[in-house]
Structures are given as C-alpha cells and as structure tokens.
Amino acid sequence: MILEELCCYYAEIVKIHADEIPSFFQSRASVYAEIVLSKKGEAVAINPLYKTVKGGNIPISLLVPEKIKRTSGIAPNFLCDNAMYLLGIEIGKSTSLSMDRFSSSAQLHQSVLYGIKDEGATAVKSFFKSWNPAEIRDLFRGCDMAVLLELKANMVFRLENDLCYLHERPKIQTAWREYKQKEQETACAMQSLVSGKSLPVTRVHSNLTGLTGGPATGTALVSFNADSLDSYGKSQGFNAPIGIKESFAYTAALNYLLTEPDHHLRIQELTVLFFAISSKDEENKSKIKKIKWLLQNAMSGREIFKADKEICQTKIFMLGLKARSARAEICFFHIAEVEALIINNMSFTEDCSLCGEYFWLGIGDLLGRIYKNERFSPAVASRFYQSVLFGENLPYSVFQMALLQFKKPYPAGSEQQKTEHCCIAVIKAYFIRSKKYKGETEKEVTGMLNVENKNAGYLLGRMFACLEKVQKESAPEINTGIKERYFSSACSTPARVFPTLLRLCGYHIHKAKYGDYLDRIIEELFQSVDAFPTFLNAESQGYFAIGYYQQRHELYQKKNA
Numbered sequence: 001m002i003l004e005e006l007c008c009y010y011a012e013i014v015k016i017h018a019d020e021i022p023s024f025f026q027s028r029a030s031v032y033a034e035i036v037l038s039k040k041g042e043a044v045a046i047n048p049l050y051k052t053v054k055g056g057n058i059p060i061s062l063l064v065p066e067k068i069k070r071t072s073g074i075a076p077n078f079l080c081d082n083a084m085y086l087l088g089i090e091i092g093k094s095t096s097l098s099m100d101r102f103s104s105s106a107q108l109h110q111s112v113l114y115g116i117k118d119e120g121a122t123a124v125k126s127f128f129k130s131w132n133p134a135e136i137r138d139l140f141r142g143c144d145m146a147v148l149l150e151l152k153a154n155m156v157f158r159l160e161n162d163l164c165y166l167h168e169r170p171k172i173q174t175a176w177r178e179y180k181q182k183e184q185e186t187a188c189a190m191q192s193l194v195s196g197k198s199l200p201v202t203r204v205h206s207n208l209t210g211l212t213g214g215p216a217t218g219t220a221l222v223s224f225n226a227d228s229l230d231s232y233g234k235s236q237g238f239n240a241p242i243g244i245k246e247s248f249a250y251t252a253a254l255n256y257l258l259t260e261p262d263h264h265l266r267i268q269e270l271t272v273l274f275f276a277i278s279s280k281d282e283e284n285k286s287k288i289k290k291i292k293w294l295l296q297n298a299m300s301g302r303e304i305f306k307a308d309k310e311i312c313q314t315k316i317f318m319l320g321l322k323a324r325s326a327r328a329e330i331c332f333f334h335i336a337e338v339e340a341l342i343i344n345n346m347s348f349t350e351d352c353s354l355c356g357e358y359f360w361l362g363i364g365d366l367l368g369r370i371y372k373n374e375r376f377s378p379a380v381a382s383r384f385y386q387s388v389l390f391g392e393n394l395p396y397s398v399f400q401m402a403l404l405q406f407k408k409p410y411p412a413g414s415e416q417q418k419t420e421h422c423c424i425a426v427i428k429a430y431f432i433r434s435k436k437y438k439g440e441t442e443k444e445v446t447g448m449l450n451v452e453n454k455n456a457g458y459l460l461g462r463m464f465a466c467l468e469k470v471q472k473e474s475a476p477e478i479n480t481g482i483k484e485r486y487f488s489s490a491c492s493t494p495a496r497v498f499p500t501l502l503r504l505c506g507y508h509i510h511k512a513k514y515g516d517y518l519d520r521i522i523e524e525l526f527q528s529v530d531a532f533p534t535f536l537n538a539e540s541q542g543y544f545a546i547g548y549y550q551q552r553h554e555l556y557q558k559k560n561a
Helices: 002-016 095-112 119-130 133-138 145-150 170-185 244-259 281-300 338-352 363-371 378-390 396-407 414-437 456-474 482-492 494-511 515-528 538-560
Strands: 026-037 043-048 051-053 056-058 060-065 154-159 189-191 198-200 264-267 270-275 315-324 327-337
Touching (some): 002 315, 002 327, 026 119, 060 154, 095 119, 095 133, 095 170, 119 154, 198 244, 264 281, 264 378, 270 281, 281 363, 327 338, 338 378, 338 414, 363 396, 363 414, 378 396, 396 414, 396 538, 414 538, 456 482, 456 494, 482 538
Parallel strands (some): 026 154
Antiparallel strands (some): 026 043, 026 060, 270 315, 315 327
C-alpha cells in the first residue's frame, strides 16, 4: 500500500516538475566537477562545480543517467561517476584495481554509444581509448584534486565550448534509454507486489538520500542483503518482487520529499514525510505549506484550532522513517484528512489540561523534561507523535518515565513546577487515552480535583498533599520536607509510610494555620480508605500522583482565597 501510493504520487509530480524530478532511467546526483573534452576526445581541463563555504564543499545537483547501487565488485555508471571509474586514479589504492574500474567504465560507454553519430559521443569514446592517468595533474583548473579523490566525488563530461553536459545531449539520452530498455527485456519477469502485473522486477532497490541519521551512501527501504533473508531459493529483490519502473518511481518520490523542505519534518532521528496528491501545482504547494505549519504547531506545542475549510478536507499521506544503519525503518504510515489531525491535536491538549490550565510544551521539550538526562529513543518520539496526531494511546514507557520523574526530589522553583506539570499532564493523558482505546470513558481522572474519585491511590495522594501542607504550615523553616523524604515510598508502599506520617501529623497539626480544615479533610479521606495497601502498582501510583497534584493545587487555591 505504501509503495503503491508513492508510485501514484510520483506519476503526478513528474508531470508538474519534469525538470526537477528524474524520469525513468535518470537519477539526481551531487556533482563536484566537470571533465572538459575536445572534439577529438582529449581531456582539456577539470573544472570545479562545487562551492567552498565555511562548513565544507557544496556540490551542484544534476539530473544524470540512472546510477546503479553499488554493493561489491566493479560496477561503472554512465557519464557520471567518480575519478576511479572515469580517470582510473584513486588515493591509496593499487593502480591495477583503478585501471580495472576504468576499463569497465570504458567498456560500458563503448557499448551504450556504439554507432551513435554525435560529436559528444565520439569524443567520449575517443577519450576512453586514449586517456593516460599520468596526465591528471596538468588538468585541474582551480579544483582541489584531493577533494575529488577523497570524497569519491561524482564528475560529468562536457564538450569544449558547449553549454550543456554530454549526458544532456538528445542523441546520447536516446542511446541510454535504448540501452536500458534492452537490459530490462532480459530481466526476470514476475508478478509485482505493487500492481499485481507480470513485470521485469528489480534485483537491488535504489537508496534514499538525506534521511536523518543515515550513511552518506544512502539507506534502502527495501533490502535483502544477507543469506539469512533468502527464501525458497530466491535472493535479494526476488524475495519480494517489485517492477523495475515501480521501484524507480517510489524511490524517486521519496528522494523528492526528502529534498523538499515543505514536505518533511524532523523529530530527533525520526523523519516525517507528508504529501497530498493534486493535479494543480500551485494549489498543491499552497496546501502543503499550510499543512506543514499545522504539523509544526502540533509538534511544538501550539494549538492548531484554526484552518481553512479547503485545507481541512485535504487528504494527507504521512510516512515516518528512521535510519537503521543502511536501512530505512518504517515507523508509521497514515492517511487522514487534515481536519482529523486538528481534532486529535485539540483532544490531546484537552487530555493534558490540569487545574484549568492548557499548558504543555512541544513534543521534544515535553519528552526532554520527562526524560531529563536520560536519552529517549527515536521510537519513543515517533510513538508519541503518532498519539498526538492520530489520536492513539500514549506509549507505556513514557507513562512509566513520567511517573518516575515525578517521584524524584527536586529543589523548589519554576523549573520543578514545569517538570511536575509535564509529568502529571502525561500521566493524566495516558489514563484518558487508555480508556478511549478500550472504548470506555475515563470518569475518575478529570482536569480539576475530583472528590467523587474513590480510587485508593488517588485518595492516598490527596492525603499525602494534606500532610505535606500541615508540615509546611507548622514548620515553614524546614528545607527538606516529607515530599522529598517520603513521597516515592508512600507512593509505592503506603502501608510502611502512612502510619508514621499520620503520627507525625498529630504532633504538628495544631500549629498549622488551617489545621482544623486540614484535619477534617484527612479524616474524610482516612474513612474512605479501608486499609493502607502494602503495595501499589504503576497504575495506582499514577492515580496517587494525580491526586497529590490536584489536592495540593486546591489547597493553595483555598489559602489564596
């Protein structure tokens, strides 16, 4: 389904962006230099095509003849390759190996251009027949040879005094298409998993470039590069047959989305691609920019309540990818109208609301506060982002970490308050969404203090907040109170802690300013608890934390009143 939608998207964008999107038998490549040839095939100069900036060298991007994916062995590319194949030289390698690569490249160019009557084709064939690698140092014109050789940078050919590159000449392009079509005719034909038709299938799928965290050589979405992945005698791409044109189409579509800033977002190591299919280019660009703005707001914690009616009805395709070594892992694929994403974002904001406040940070900041110095995986960020946009349940691991973080003692201050608020907001949202996932309604957990909630953990959390208030009013000079000393153990093993806390409270409650009021609340809560539990599980501890937070907020509200 994913590949099918990407193929459909490619079919639309290639009509609109014919000059930007590679057509069949083409690739987009980063090119660092040009080799200038005379009409006789002599190398006249090697000119730089890159710009040197403070951060490094920036090459130009060109549409070139389709480049193959190199795995091992010798595999030349046509009219766009590195110095090993086009010039027969390489740093730190044997001359014989470089010349073997050069010879294979010469053979490919002779085969493709055989019988072609074109000045450029004749010059290239003559170049491969007469080139001597020893002449290389005399050709560089303002171009750093080390850059080209160390980076294994791509180079292209241009005929002297010609404005276009050789691979852009019409007759050479025709020769390349005919050569590739003959190759395709000899390819193994199988039933494609994308279209269901019997098609020549690809053996090795092309790489995606620009995926966050991936290697410079690119990452493969479909890959079978180990013997353990062979099945029923079939290896590599024949395990999951996909047509050559279909493989090209989905790869070209993904690479286009990865290079277009308006079509992707990055969250940690997760890359979120999105697109909407439309026959009108300007209309589609306008929609995509607005959609990206909405998604950025959802990611950064800003509400996305407003959007044009037309945008709301737009169907959007969202694909989450993450690089794992040389492979791309699909984290999610979602198809929905933009209106549904807006509603889900509003729902999440409501689920996180506490004590009348709708404050919450962006996804990265929110997880950063919950995990503090602990590193959270891209899978967590991906799953959390899905829960916000798609209305799904929150990851249990985030709930656990929020609970653990809330139980830790921190010095008082605004940063502690923000961290506590974030943790409780996530714990509350987790409970509400867990019930929604089961088709139920969460009645016990609300935004404000719920005196009707008889959950044991919730009641004990409220009681702990009252005990803490008693201590602060009776002994305001104490720096380390019961919150720092006893909260974690009271939350997990109440039977061991609460008898001691109640006994201490009896000594101090008469000193508290609102001692009588607090005493009545503690007595009511004590009567609702049959017995102090020996142990509270994670869910009950979550209710404990919410009860504590809401009761504490309520107590200070009453005091201010």
